[in-house]
Amino acid sequence: MLTFASVAAYAQQPASDVGNFYPLLDAYSSKNNSRLSYLSRNWRSVEKWRKTAKAQLNELLAFNPEPAPLNSEILSTIKRDGYTQYLVRYNVNALQKTEAFLLVPDNLTKPAPAVIALHDHGGFYFFGKEKHTLTDNQPEILVEYVQNLYEGRYYANELAKRGFVVLCPDAIYFGSQKLDPEQLIAPKGYFEAIEEADRSERIKLFNKLAGPNEIAMNKTILTSGTTWLGIIAQNDRVAIDYLLSRPEVDPERIGCIGLSLGGLRSTYLFGLDSRIKAGVIAAFSTTYEQMLQQHAHHTWMMYVPRQYQFLDLPDVASLNAPRPLMVMNCKQDKLFSIAGMQAAEEKLSGIYGKMKAADKFACKYYDVPHSMTIAMQEDAFAWLEKWLK
Template sequence: MLVAATADAQKSDVGNFYPLLQSHAAERNSSLSFLNSKHRNTEKWRREAKGKLQELLAYNPAPVPLESQVVSTTKRDGYTQHLVRYNVSAHQQTEAYLLIPDNLSKPAPAVIALHDHGGFYFFGKEKHNLTDDQPEVLRTYIQNLYEGRTYADELAKKGFIVLSPDAPYFGSQRLDPEQVNDDLTKNYRKQLTGDSDTDIVAFNKFANGHEAAINKTVLAAGTTWLGMIVQSDRVAIDYLLSRPEVDPERIGCIGLSLGGLRSTYLFGMDSRIKTGIVAAFSTTFEHMLRNHTRHTWMMYVPRQNLYLDIPDVASLNAPRPLLVLNCKQDKLFNPAGMEAAEHKLAAIYDKMKARDKFRCNYYDVPHSMTIAMQEDAFAWLDKWLK
């Protein structure tokens, strides 16, 4: 049994191609990491590394006026929830929930709350925001990933302005089956029953199956899916800065899973973010190659590994405060990869003489952001934004 288990552990998702690809990846990687001995001037390194990452993300459309509007307003307990809409690019709009705490007397700290993936495309921002008449499939989802609590609302009750934007391919930016070729949607249409929960599940399955086609087209167009997501999330900062209620010097970001990846890149790429929280998305490329490249197509950026590992991206805004929350029972990440990412970030913050501004916590739970994790995140935001 031991021999069989050991042999199985040496197998890979890509079989006999693993040694070839692992060897290639190991030849030259993370050349722009701050740990590279040639990088002595922090700001020069930051400019070079951010510039290279922006080049690799390959998406930088011309800015357009936000032309923002408030679609609806709902008074909640201790805050007001606005559904807002604004332009992300000349061809793209998104919707977001904007939560404004009651009784603000001066500009307040703000948090951009970035939703997860979870194979649930029909909704985006609704996964961590209170909404009325939630379908059962959404309630179950929130229970499983967030212990039933919509953490954005809890942040608003604690005095934070919160913005939760939909990412491309989710919620208000989800794929429209009516604009997809009929031969690719006929099976999906056959599954529709008129029952909202059943139809949401059918849509999620359809959108999941379409990810490969979307990503092939994204690459063929000369850009990257993650580049589109990062650009959309950076426009969320523009929107916050258009609001007089927001203190521009106190903006943070937080997210779970894909939201954690989004938080990594938003924190790393945009200096307007003063602190970041990454939940259940911390690893290194090295520890993904054998068996853990099973994530969404949205996360892969061609050739990035040559210059910056995933923790290196988070370090681009160091020594600003960064909190990483890892789940010990997470099936999406190799535990060794979580530890390798932690050690790399700790070494970078050490090199910057700012070790107190980086923390990595572990929780003995599956892939999720439990209430205990949320409370630790809230305490971090209180410390660094209030």
């Protein structure tokens, strides 16, 4: 029987995405979390901490496929203003291939700095790399998408015009690695609907099919013994291997950048691979503590069982500290709370400060919704130029 006191106690509980289960999960998560954070103790050796934390994270990501030679090939070549755009394909492991755009600036006389540009999610699965790289004959749905998230500018091309070699790979479940509806178990009504639809409507219908199917995809990934983010991170690290196979690239000047899911990808690529010398994370910065109550409704691609026990999300990015890192937050972002953004900033600022490298970390806030505006792009370009050129 509920008493007045118990009703009052329930009324004082914060509203949550999981309702009355939040106190249980919050209490459990508060035990021994982030135990491998650089701030968790006074580590005698930065390198020993880094090695220990990376090994634990790789174990949790749980994706160690059989490697394979790149066997890269160029599928098409387009000369554009100031650079050449190649469509390339290469192996990311013995069971997977991906496609990517490679943008090479004109008139290179020596190996140049390079940037891996990591595409977003946005519920737009039909395309990957095309969401931030200029392509011809774009459907209207893609034009509108780029306008909404990037103010109509394809930032990968802008980087190429500024002298960077740029690689834009597709992640699993997007673009060249997207879901094949013909191999699904009876997607009800899908094929009948696309017969009557124009190009943009067919893409919209595909995105609507792929979105809910993330649930089945992630259940199957977990059952297979790996994690979705583990697959993504492994694929993205092979992007560095591909860049290193190109004579146009200076191996000591490679950076990464991404918005939203691309920001998450940038977090893990920057953190896990010391070959990345500078990073930019746009609109994907928070702490797990803030996500527990609310805002834990992101794509299934981001969740790694037990990771919070060892490393918070900003701790992952810190694994490459004191290499230069910029985080860009959107004040009107509905996917993350301001408190979460500020908590992540505080943690990363503390780590870089403890390493006596405060000048190599920057965090900026923009009064815009979830996006990478032209102003944000310009700040990111300046950061990459400062540290890679």
